[in-house]
Amino acid sequence: MNGSRVLVLNSGSSSVKYQLLDMADGSRPASGIVERIGEGPVADHAAALKQVADELAAEGLGLDSPELAAVGHRVVHGGTRFTEPTLITDEVVGEIEKLIPLAPLHNPANVTGIKVARSLRPDLPQVAVFDTAFHSTIPEAAARYAIDVATADRWGVRRYGFHGTSHAYVSRATAELLGREPAEVNTIVLHLGNGASASAVRGGRCVETSMGLTPLEGLVMGTRSGDIDPAAIFHLSRVGGMSTDEIDTLLNKRSGLAGLCGDNDMREIGRRMGEGDRAAQLAFDIYVHRLRKYVGAYTAVLGRVDAVAFTAGVGENSPAVREAAMRGLGAFGIEVDGVRNALRSASARLISTEASRVAVAVVPTDEELEIASQTFDLVSA
Numbered sequence: 001m002n003g004s005r006v007l008v009l010n011s012g013s014s015s016v017k018y019q020l021l022d023m024a025d026g027s028r029p030a031s032g033i034v035e036r037i038g039e040g041p042v043a044d045h046a047a048a049l050k051q052v053a054d055e056l057a058a059e060g061l062g063l064d065s066p067e068l069a070a071v072g073h074r075v076v077h078g079g080t081r082f083t084e085p086t087l088i089t090d091e092v093v094g095e096i097e098k099l100i101p102l103a104p105l106h107n108p109a110n111v112t113g114i115k116v117a118r119s120l121r122p123d124l125p126q127v128a129v130f131d132t133a134f135h136s137t138i139p140e141a142a143a144r145y146a147i148d149v150a151t152a153d154r155w156g157v158r159r160y161g162f163h164g165t166s167h168a169y170v171s172r173a174t175a176e177l178l179g180r181e182p183a184e185v186n187t188i189v190l191h192l193g194n195g196a197s198a199s200a201v202r203g204g205r206c207v208e209t210s211m212g213l214t215p216l217e218g219l220v221m222g223t224r225s226g227d228i229d230p231a232a233i234f235h236l237s238r239v240g241g242m243s244t245d246e247i248d249t250l251l252n253k254r255s256g257l258a259g260l261c262g263d264n265d266m267r268e269i270g271r272r273m274g275e276g277d278r279a280a281q282l283a284f285d286i287y288v289h290r291l292r293k294y295v296g297a298y299t300a301v302l303g304r305v306d307a308v309a310f311t312a313g314v315g316e317n318s319p320a321v322r323e324a325a326m327r328g329l330g331a332f333g334i335e336v337d338g339v340r341n342a343l344r345s346a347s348a349r350l351i352s353t354e355a356s357r358v359a360v361a362v363v364p365t366d367e368e369l370e371i372a373s374q375t376f377d378l379v380s381a
């Protein structure tokens with residue numbers, strides 16, 4: 001291997017994010033995002049990736065660059081097969097394709113990213129880093145659903161968990177912020193982006209997470225419902241006459257904050273709440289109620305909690321969500337300092353009071369750095 005740079009591709013359902021990271025000096029020579037795939041001039045993911053390649057080439061940083069050591073791909077679903085970063089071969093691509101039914105919004109885009117990058121640089125090592133991998137340590141008691149075992153095993157129905165690179169990075173960064181080894185620290189990580197998930201991390205190993213078979217379970221999200229009685233689906237089908245695909249679209253795209261109040265962006269919801277908008281207020285209250293419920297549950301799972309870490313778009317930028325989610329949790333040893341919580345900063349920081357037994361922190365996530373590090377470690381080994 002010659003180069004020290006890793007190109008990270010994060011292909012989402014409607015966007016492709018990319019970053020070029022230099023692992024020798026920590027610099028990031030390029031980054032960007034292609035959005036609204038399928039809506040306008042960018043017809044599909046293949047076209048978006050061509051655009052990424054062109055943007056990089058225009059800056060003299062194209063995929064043909066000799067400084068490039070590898071490409072690291074975010075892959076959302078790794079099933080039970082992939083629990084480590086994996087060098088991509090034809091066989092690996094085939095296995096990722098087999099997992100498409102478990103992540104129909106995410107894995108197809110990831111596969112396209114892999115295929116385009118491999119076609120442009122067939123000689124370059126390409127590595128898949130899975131969202132599910134960090135959660136492979138979750139014990140059976142937490143990973144299994146209480147349904148017929150043979151059926152569950154036949155169809156792979158179990159808790160896999162997602163956003164793993166973020167939960168891994170943030171739990172480690174939280175320990176660092178506390179000046180302690182990850183092995184000594186128990187943390188509840190709240191990853192609140194468009195997709196949102198909570199995890200309980202004991203001594204650096206994940207023991208529970210809120211997303212399940214797919215990224216639909218758990219917290220209230222931008223457009224996804226999170227937890228719901230599964231019988232609601234039978235009811236909507238039998239009584240409401242909706243098809244499986246219609247219910248899928250309802251729960252994944254027309255639910256969550258957007259379904260409750262028409263907006264999926266917490267900034268807009270905050271603005272509307274300021275004007276006394278009741279739908280926005282109720283959406284906020286439901287979002288925060290669910291969060292508090294998970295913090296309580298994960299406190300019970302961990303027994304001893306050292307830190308609660310807020311991360312991703314909402315977690316890093318919404319003092320209102322953090323304040324409301326942590327309010328009245330004094331009995332759990334959780335006390336947020338109003339002044340610290342309101343401060344803005346791009347670096348990891350504490351927002352709890354000096355007296356708070358549990359540290360409450362805002363810890364910016366860095367999925368790209370985590371993917372690049374795991375990729376670089378694998379290809380330089």
Ligand SMILES: Nc1ncnc2c1ncn2[C@@H]1O[C@H](COP(=O)(O)OP(=O)(O)O)[C@@H](O)[C@H]1O
Nearest residue numbers: 192193194195264265266267312313314317318
């Ligand atoms: N200043 C802010 N205040 C409140 N919420 C914010 C702010 N900036 C971003 N957000 C929230 O973060 C969300 C995006 O989070 P992000 O982690 O970037 O999501 P994703 O990676 O899933 O696209 C937005 O939809 C919005 O709700």
Ligand SMILES: CC(=O)OP(=O)(O)O
Nearest residue numbers: 076162163194195215
């Ligand atoms: C897995 C998942 O929900 O990812 P995102 O938040 O990027 O949609």
Ligand SMILES: [Mg+2]
Nearest residue numbers: 193194195312
């Ligand atoms: Mg995200």
